[in-house]
Amino acid sequence: MLDLKFIRENPGIVKQGIKNKKEKDTVDDILNLDKKRREFIHKTEELKSKRNSVSQEIGRLKKAGENADGIIAEMKQVSDEIKELDNQLRNVEEKLNDLLKWVPNLPHKSVPVGFSEEENVEVRKWYPEDYDVNENSEYLDHVELGKKLKILDFERGAKITGSGFPVYTGKGATLERALINFMLNYHLRHHGYTEVFPPFLVNADSMLGTGQLPKMAEDMYHCEKDDLYPVPTAEVPITNLHRNEILAESDLPINYVGYSACFRREAGSYGKESKGFLRVHQFNKVEMVKLVKPETSYDELENIVSHAEDILKELKIPYRVLLLCSGDLSFAAAKCYDIETWSPAENKWLEASSCSNFESFQARRANIRFRNETDKKVNYLHTLNGSGLATSRLMVSILENYQTPEGKVIVPKVLQPYTGFSIIG
RNA sequence: GGAGGGGUGGCAGAGUGGUUGAAUGCGGCGGUCUUGAAAACCGUUGAGGUGUUACAGCCUCCGGGGGUUCGAAUCCCUCCCCCUCCGCCA
Numbered sequence: 001m002l003d004l005k006f007i008r009e010n011p012g013i014v015k016q017g018i019k020n021k022k023e024k025d026t027v028d029d030i031l032n033l034d035k036k037r038r039e040f041i042h043k044t045e046e047l048k049s050k051r052n053s054v055s056q057e058i059g060r061l062k063k064a065g066e067n068a069d070g071i072i073a074e075m076k077q078v079s080d081e082i083k084e085l086d087n088q089l090r091n092v093e094e095k096l097n098d099l100l101k102w103v104p105n106l107p108h109k110s111v112p113v114g115f116s117e118e119e120n121v122e123v124r125k126w127y128p129e130d131y132d133v134n135e136n137s138e139y140l141d142h143v144e145l146g147k148k149l150k151i152l153d154f155e156r157g158a159k160i161t162g163s164g165f166p167v168y169t170g171k172g173a174t175l176e177r178a179l180i181n182f183m184l185n186y187h188l189r190h191h192g193y194t195e196v197f198p199p200f201l202v203n204a205d206s207m208l209g210t211g212q213l214p215k216m217a218e219d220m221y222h223c224e225k226d227d228l229y230p231v232p233t234a235e236v237p238i239t240n241l242h243r244n245e246i247l248a249e250s251d252l253p254i255n256y257v258g259y260s261a262c263f264r265r266e267a268g269s270y271g272k273e274s275k276g277f278l279r280v281h282q283f284n285k286v287e288m289v290k291l292v293k294p295e296t297s298y299d300e301l302e303n304i305v306s307h308a309e310d311i312l313k314e315l316k317i318p319y320r321v322l323l324l325c326s327g328d329l330s331f332a333a334a335k336c337y338d339i340e341t342w343s344p345a346e347n348k349w350l351e352a353s354s355c356s357n358f359e360s361f362q363a364r365r366a367n368i369r370f371r372n373e374t375d376k377k378v379n380y381l382h383t384l385n386g387s388g389l390a391t392s393r394l395m396v397s398i399l400e401n402y403q404t405p406e407g408k409v410i411v412p413k414v415l416q417p418y419t420g421f422s423i424i425g
Numbered sequence: 426g427g428a429g430g431g432g433u434g435g436c437a438g439a440g441u442g443g444u445u446g447a448a449u450g451c452g453g454c455g456g457u458c459u460u461g462a463a464a465a466c467c468g469u470u471g472a473g474g475u476g477u478u479a480c481a482g483c484c485u486c487c488g489g490g491g492g493u494u495c496g497a498a499u500c501c502c503u504c505c506c507c508c509u510c511c512g513c514c515a
Contacts (some may be wrong), residue, residue, distance in 0.1 A: 062443080
């Protein structure tokens with residue numbers, strides 16, 4: 001959510017930001033409602049002030065045993081008027097809030113303006129030593145390989161649940177678990193995070209807090225009976241841990257890392273790119289979440305990206321880092337880097353991580369604040385998160401890059417202590 | 426799922442219709458005293474909205490929402506959460 005005052009004072013900047021993000025511009029409607037709102041506030045508060053003082057007077061009269069029927073009758077009218085005005089005010093505020101919830105975060109000034117993914121900017125690329133880009137191009141893709149080695153079973157996943165719910169079996173299951181543990185441990189030991197194991201279902205307030213609702217409602221699973229949402233990412237429960245809290249400045253930065261299964265409906269995305277792991281409804285992800293002081297958030301964004309990159313370097317998987325252009329930014333993000341890993345069989349880069357700075361956008365929605373130690377003022381903090389990383393696309397790159405000419409898969413060295421075996425097949 | 430109890434400021438804990446945004450204690454901050462610290466004493470200490478150049482002023486908030494009343498932390502309805510006991514259960 002953007003600050004209403006900021007919108008009021010900088011409508012031009014907000015409009016431009018919305019345009020650059022290809023979102024719907026409701027600024028004029030918002031400003032109109034805001035004006036109405038303040039008019040109602042003015043009227044209703046004037047009456048309330050009167051009511052308060054007269055009510056006190058009534059109390060005094062009654063105590064003194066005097067008759068107050070006249071002013072009580074008068075106040076009854078004032079009270080009705082207040083009720084009516086409050087209703088109208090509530091109505092206006094509801095409309096205003098509905099609009100505000102749909103206003104996207106504004107792109108940071110360092111974000112290139114652009115309207116398609118072609119306009120994303122490649123920031124850097126990394127290959128393991130002696131990596132030959134062409135070497136593995138003849139190998140089996142992860143679906144065929146997974147089937148042959150009996151480590152992935154997409155068909156039975158479809159049977160027991162539905163398409164897009166992969167099953168890991170045998171050494172595949174162990175490898176997946178090893179990957180998750182390796183990543184968690186690495187972030188804990190080398191990057192100073194605190195581990196969180198969150199619930200996988202959250203309430204609507206949490207989904208609103210991080211910005212999945214209302215805009216992404218169609219992409220979320222929803223358990224209607226209990227009004228709970230399976231998390232699309234651990235970002236949601238972890239960021240919302242401190243919803244409606246005022247933290248001490250000395251608490252910051254807070255660095256959390258946590259694993260969760262992630263559930264996404266991916267509505268309307270069938271067909272293209274939906275093979276195997278390329279698009280699934282349930283996947284595993286280790287997520288880094290940071291709650292930081294505003295002035296540090298852009299440095300922290302660079303940190304979080306490098307933390308994700310460290311994992312790929314340890315795994316020796318080729319990757320590239322993209323700076324997303326304004327039009328490709330998610331609703332809540334002010335700036336975002338995607339990390340894509342190389343898939344030789346697909347002959348393309350696959351998104352395995354997304355690292356974003358939300359500035360105060362989520363903090364304002366979720367009401368997460370901190371108290372400045374020097375001036376004692378309360379202010380919104382900045383939130384960030386980054387995948388560190390999602391295992392599904394990463395697994396594609398691992399299986400394909402570590403494939404031997406015989407169709408076996410060597411387990412990356414850093415994972416071997418976790419798997420207990422060094423080769424699959 | 427059933428029965429009962431409870432949700433008040435950073436924490437503990439008063440307050441059951443009329444200057445109560447809220448006693449008191451602890452904690453925090455500032456000060457006096459002290460070579461320094463502790464103790465003691467004094468003062469101060471919630472958030473949001475509106476408004477203002479900035480103050481002031483005004484309004485709202487005692488789990489959330491709604492209601493009764495001239496007036497609600499206090500009464501009513503509803504939802505949520507916590508605790509105790511029973512039942513069920515990985």
